[in-house]
Amino acid sequence: MKTSGNDSPTIIKLEDYLSSLPTGIMSGEDVQLPDHSFRKIFEFVDLNEKDVFYHLGCGNGRGIAIASEEFGVKKAVGIDIDSKKIDEAKQFLDEKKLYNTQVINENILNSQFDDASVILFWFTDTKIIESMMDKFEKMGNECKIITIWGPLPGCLPDQIDFPYIINQVPFRQAKDLKEQLLAVFGSKCIDFVNAWEFAERYTKAIGAPDAGNDRFLTIIQSLVIWINAKNLGVACTDEIPPAIKNYMGILRNFFNIEVEHLIK
Numbered sequence: 001m002k003t004s005g006n007d008s009p010t011i012i013k014l015e016d017y018l019s020s021l022p023t024g025i026m027s028g029e030d031v032q033l034p035d036h037s038f039r040k041i042f043e044f045v046d047l048n049e050k051d052v053f054y055h056l057g058c059g060n061g062r063g064i065a066i067a068s069e070e071f072g073v074k075k076a077v078g079i080d081i082d083s084k085k086i087d088e089a090k091q092f093l094d095e096k097k098l099y100n101t102q103v104i105n106e107n108i109l110n111s112q113f114d115d116a117s118v119i120l121f122w123f124t125d126t127k128i129i130e131s132m133m134d135k136f137e138k139m140g141n142e143c144k145i146i147t148i149w150g151p152l153p154g155c156l157p158d159q160i161d162f163p164y165i166i167n168q169v170p171f172r173q174a175k176d177l178k179e180q181l182l183a184v185f186g187s188k189c190i191d192f193v194n195a196w197e198f199a200e201r202y203t204k205a206i207g208a209p210d211a212g213n214d215r216f217l218t219i220i221q222s223l224v225i226w227i228n229a230k231n232l233g234v235a236c237t238d239e240i241p242p243a244i245k246n247y248m249g250i251l252r253n254f255f256n257i258e259v260e261h262l263i264k
């Protein structure tokens with residue numbers, strides 16, 4: 001445990017703690033969805049033999065294999081900027097002899113995917129997301145774009161199985177961030193119970209089945225959800241709920257992480 005000069009522990013702000021984590025994890029570069037997440041997503045979107053599926057940022061190609069092998073899509077295409085990941089994906093798909101699949105090594109900002117009926121797009125980089133919106137808006141009607149955690153910017157989600165979200169072309173515009181947030185959570189306001197439930201679903205959905213740090217992640221996520229809701233004026237109460245206070249205390253006392261300053 002780090003301590004300051006007088007031996008009391010050094011408390012760090014949540015954002016400083018997050019920026020101390022490995023950059024590959026924080027930027028999402030090294031994040032690979034587990035197989036169970038792909039299956040859940042494909043069931044949710046009802047992926048089937050009529051679909052042309054694209055995975056943007058496909059990593060090692062496991063999603064492409066599952067789409068082809070288990071959901072029988074007409075065609076599955078993966079695109080990734082990392083040539084090593086694409087080599088690994090190619091080898092994996094070749095070994096499985098999945099000939100209706102293709103993986104391409106390129107920047108998705110330069111990619112063509114006009115024939116897609118379903119696209120999996122899990123990016124958090126706002127520059128990439130904004131640049132892709134133009135392309136997505138021009139897709140044929142009813143193309144489904146699956147995002148994770150939040151809908152495409154400014155859009156109302158079409159279907160939600162949190163943290164998985166279907167955004168269908170033509171997109172429906174949200175009036176504001178409040179409307180968008182409440183549509184994602186399917187409630188009139190956010191209390192501790194909503195925040196915890198959604199945080200837990202997210203951790204379980206994208207975490208490895210044997211993850212040992214689930215609870216820690218869920219605590220951080222639920223605090224972030226509630227604080228965002230509070231700052232947007234959609235928390236159910238003005239006061240900080242007792243459970244949120246308790247978890248803030250746990251983070252501060254046991255992990256030396258401060259989050260309360262994020263409340264505006």
Ligand SMILES: C[S@@+](CC[C@H](N)C(=O)[O-])C[C@H]1O[C@@H](n2cnc3c(N)ncnc32)[C@H](O)[C@@H]1O
Pocket residue numbers: 027028029030031032056057058059060079080081082085106107108109122123124125126128
């Ligand atoms: C979960 S995705 C998202 C990563 C992204 N940096 C973000 O904004 O969250 C991770 C995969 O996307 C790939 N990737 C990142 N930027 C890309 C780009 N511009 N074009 C294609 N693939 C990209 C990475 O190589 C990695 O396999």
